[in-house]
Amino acid sequence: MLEQLTGHEDPYPIYERLRAHGPLTRDGGMWVTTSHSLANKVLRDRRFGVRFADGSYPANSGLLPESFLELDPPDHTRLRRLAMPAFSPKKIDEYRARVEKVADALLTEDEFDLIADFAAPLPISVISDLLGIPDADTAEFADYGALVAQSFDTGVTAAMADANDQVLALFDRLISERRKTPGDDVISSLVAAEAEQKLTAAEMLGTLVLLLVAGFETTVNLIGNGTRALLDHPSQWKLFKANPELASAVVEETLRWAPPVHLTSRIAHEQVDRIGKDEMITLLLGAANRDPDVYPEAHKFDVMRVHKPEHLAFSSGIHYCLGATLARMEGEVAFRALARRMPDLRQTGPVTFRDSVVIRGMRSFPVSRS
Structure with missing residues (x-):
């Protein structure tokens, strides 16, 4: 049944058919x-x-360098710890004013594509700043990052392989520069860690590419999915415009109701109940976030919902999304800016969706300020 998800704009009916088989079921082996x-x-x-269990990895596209996302402890723990300081609550608060400025600067046109002209440029500006990407390289960096991210949807094409090579070349150049002249950015901190033999050059590259893709993907789809949900639910949009302090609630309900990432997988390292050693289990996060046993009226978009327990949009456990605090802040700023600057925002044409089972979001979303 999972193979039916490809190309589906609305996967939730498929999730519900699977749910009818119980909390744990077999699908396609x-x-x-x-x-x-x-x-x-x-x-x-x-x-x-x-x-x-033997440490081997089930599959790798060969495009993205290996990162701690594909590692188990202790290597996962070691590499994640090195990247964590850049995403501390204190650091994120320092970025808020910059994000607000960028959001306002992007909202100047009467008619625009919400994804290409707002939801995508906002996080790429922030992650570029965080990583220490020079302004002269930011536009190319954004284009390359988006192409590399598309490999999750459609597999690797020649253009994507070239984009990957260009991203790696850019990081190689910046790493070389930071070795000579360190700065106050993530690349400099990782270069210092490499000098102390806390990670290898390959691990540093893998970490940087992961931060680029993760810092871009989650937020662009959070902003796009949340804006569409608000416009599709006029009473919720009206409520939020009258109460902009509900921005964090809009973020959380969007993450639950229309999460950017819909599934992930885990492999059993030993027999666990019915799941045998080295057997894989697919966790349908999009379905779990609408579990009626946890959320009353689970299919209803309600920004006043009490989120207990927390949704699984950012996963859980040791692989909980490192950039969750940053994505939440960017989402809050984006939704507030739209409500303040464009209270009469409306959709002006059909949206196009990404052709992906894992990442759920839009390629384009034409809108007008009135």
């Missing part, structure tokens, strides 16, 4: 869960990992 409690339990259970 693979274990699948739509249950919030079971998915959360697996994500937190150290008997599961992202690799097989």
Whole structure:
């Protein structure tokens, strides 16, 4: 049934058919869960990992360099710890004023594409600043990052392979520059860690590409999906415009109701109940976030909802999204800016969706300020 998800604008009916088979079911020879409690339990259970029990990895496109996203402890723990300081709450607060300025600067046209002209440029500006990408390289960096990210949707094309090479060349150049002249950015901190033999050059590249893609992907789809949800629910849009302090609530309900990432997988390192050693379980995060056993009226978009327990849009356990605090802040700023600057925002044409099972978002979303 999971193969039916490709190309589907609305995967939720498929999730519900799977849910009818119980919290844990077989689909195409693979274990699948739509249950919030079971998915959360697996994500937190150290008997599961992202690799097989012998340390091998199930698949790799060969495009993106390996990062700590594809590693189990202790390597995952070591590399994640090196990247964490850049995403501390204190650091994120320091970026808020810059994000607000960028958001306002982007909202100048009467008619525009919400994805290409707002939702995408905003996070790429922030992640470029965080990584220490020079202004002269930011536009190319954004184009390359978007192409590399598309490999998740359609597989690797020649253009994507070239984009990957260009991103790696840019990082190689910046790493070389930071070795000579360190700055106050993530690349400089990782270069210092490499000098102290806390990570290898390859691990540094993998970490930087991961931060680029993750810092871009989650936020652009959060902003796009949330704006569409608000415009499709006029009473919720009206409520938010009258109460802009609800921005964080809009972010959380968007992450639950229309999360950017819809599924992830884990591999059992030993027999766990019915799941055998080295068997994979697919965790349908999009379905878990609408689990009726956890959320009353789960299919209703309600910014006043009480989120207990927390949704799984950012995963859970040791692989909980490193950039969650940053994505939340960017989403809050973006939604407030739209409500303040464009209270009469409306959709002006059909949206186009990304052709992806894992990443759920739009390629284009034409809108007008009135």
